[in-house]
Amino acid sequence: MTGRLSTWIVGLLIAGIFFTTATSPVCANETPLPSKSLPNRLTQWLDKKSVDDSVRKQIDAIWKTEPNCPMTVLEKTLRSIALVDPQYEPWVNAPTSSDLAKTETADQTGTDFPSAHLRLWTARALIQEHRFDEAQKLLDGLEPEQVVDPATLWFSQAIVSHQLLKKEVCLEAIESLLADTTECPRRYRALAERMRSEMKNLKVDDLDHIARRMNEIRRRLELGQTDPKVRRIEDGVIESLDKMIENLEQQQKQQQQASASSSQSLRSSRPAEESMPAGGKGPGRVTQKTFDGKSDWGNLPPKERKKTLQQIGREFPSHYQEIIEQYFRRQATEEETP
Numbered sequence: 001m002t003g004r005l006s007t008w009i010v011g012l013l014i015a016g017i018f019f020t021t022a023t024s025p026v027c028a029n030e031t032p033l034p035s036k037s038l039p040n041r042l043t044q045w046l047d048k049k050s051v052d053d054s055v056r057k058q059i060d061a062i063w064k065t066e067p068n069c070p071m072t073v074l075e076k077t078l079r080s081i082a083l084v085d086p087q088y089e090p091w092v093n094a095p096t097s098s099d100l101a102k103t104e105t106a107d108q109t110g111t112d113f114p115s116a117h118l119r120l121w122t123a124r125a126l127i128q129e130h131r132f133d134e135a136q137k138l139l140d141g142l143e144p145e146q147v148v149d150p151a152t153l154w155f156s157q158a159i160v161s162h163q164l165l166k167k168e169v170c171l172e173a174i175e176s177l178l179a180d181t182t183e184c185p186r187r188y189r190a191l192a193e194r195m196r197s198e199m200k201n202l203k204v205d206d207l208d209h210i211a212r213r214m215n216e217i218r219r220r221l222e223l224g225q226t227d228p229k230v231r232r233i234e235d236g237v238i239e240s241l242d243k244m245i246e247n248l249e250q251q252q253k254q255q256q257q258a259s260a261s262s263s264q265s266l267r268s269s270r271p272a273e274e275s276m277p278a279g280g281k282g283p284g285r286v287t288q289k290t291f292d293g294k295s296d297w298g299n300l301p302p303k304e305r306k307k308t309l310q311q312i313g314r315e316f317p318s319h320y321q322e323i324i325e326q327y328f329r330r331q332a333t334e335e336e337t338p
Contacts, residue, residue, distance in 0.1 A: 039148035045113045073149040116146040
């Protein structure tokens with residue numbers, strides 16, 4: 001259930017489909033955004049730094065990589081920054097977040113042009129290792145105007161908030177990403193639309209929400225996190241399960257009561273059996289009727305009597321017919337006797 005899309009997303013991240021690793025300075029599995037020249041923000045920053053022509057040529061070469069072996073916009077930007085300021089070069093070549101953590105010469109807290117891209121670069125590496133809390137700290141406060149690739153920023157924010165079950169933050173990042181029709185890559189758009197559909201249908205304390213939190217507990221424990229936050233998530237899952245069980249038991253009780261009430265109503269509408277007393281509460285008085293013995297009450301005309309005997313012969317055993325014939329003979333004898 002929950003884990004379906006979450007596991008799918010994480011698997012794609014590991015496979016490098018949505019986030020490329022920094023191990024290859026030239027090739028990546030990500031198609032770059034179309035760019036015939038340097039992004040405006042990068043050009044403006046280079047102008048402020050008074051970069052000489054030799055460095056400019058190297059930067060131009062980065063942005064003119066072969067189409068069949070492209071680099072991401074973010075990687076190109078960071079490599080361009082590293083050519084101007086060599087302290088950023090170790091970050092470009094660091095393949096994992098652990099390697100990034102060992103590189104402490106650059107600022108990961110600022111919002112200036114180089115620091116903003118370094119924060120996004122590091123957050124991306126942390127997301128690949130499922131370290132979403134740490135990635136969120138780096139992404140918080142970053143604005144699209146501070147980076148040359150807003151689509152990657154919004155997509156990273158959507159992935160982190162999706163995994164941490166921050167519904168409103170996730171939907172806001174997705175809407176910003178999908179609204180950027182000219183710069184949003186198709187791979188980002190396809191996954192963002194699926195995440196948006198899933199998050200809109202997510203309800204607190206339903207089975208899907210509980211499963212997601214259980215997956216979050218597993219992820220944190222695999223990372224060796226046993227802090228009070230993990231315990232709070234565990235307690236919340238247990239509380240939600242108890243609430244769900246209680247609701248199910250209440251629904252079952254209501255169904256049983258409704259079934260019993262319906263069954264009782266059906267029984268009361270059935271006619272009473274002939275062999276059972278009706279249970280009436282009337283006085284029991286009836287109009288008396290006397291017979292003078294001169295009427296033909298209880299006698300059948302000869303024609304009807306014959307028809308009845310024939311029907312009895314067809315539908316009942318033969319000994320019934322004999323008994324009835326004896327009855328009629330006795331009746332005839334009594335009528336002849338004065």
